[in-house]
């Protein structure tokens with residue numbers, strides 16, 4: 001069944017192969033190859049943040065809460081005393097972790113819009129924009145990270161579809177077809193919101209023609225890079 005472990009290992013198996021091939025073909029550094037694998041694995045668990053009691057959901061909102069608390073703390077470090085800063089940061093964390101988490105789950109439903117192909121594209125475009133704006137990646141790196149995020153996300157949707165079993169392991173045949181859909185027609189406002197976020201995030205991504213030129217400049221012959229010579233010589 002496509003539970004949390006299946007999603008982690010399924011995504012890891014496919015994206016690590018993709019990342020290894022990219023590393024060899026483009027002569028990337030080890031850090032770049034590892035970052036691509038991590039992006040793909042995060043993509044592989046991300047769709048299940050729409051399930052309230054899931055590990056991805058709790059981890060995401062704990063992470064967001066920590067970032068928000070630290071941002072608030074550093075922005076106010078001159079204005080307050082140590083005790084006030086500590087209490088304020090904890091309050092910010094708790095607000096994100098509980099009321100915001102609760103609000104998010106009151107508007108999303110499991111295997112709704114976040115289990116769709118358009119959401120997979122949104123995740124990739126957001127990853128690409130974040131890498132370009134915040135991580136000091138170059139054009140090609142930022143797009144590769146986005147593509148790997150989408151790849152991991154799609155693997156999640158395929159695994160859900162293959163198993164048609166819900167997160168807790170209960171067989172729900174009627175869920176078949178609910179993971180792999182282009183859009184969620186039952187949730188049109190949510191679908192429009194996802195398209196809107198994707199289009200806005202697109203403006204923050206790196207120029208893709210520059211990324212393509214970098215790809216072409218780095219690309220080497222795939223045969224010696226990927227296939228061992230003892231196989232290649234016998235073909």
Ligand SMILES: [Zn+2]
Pocket residue numbers: 047048115156160
């Ligand atoms: Zn899922």
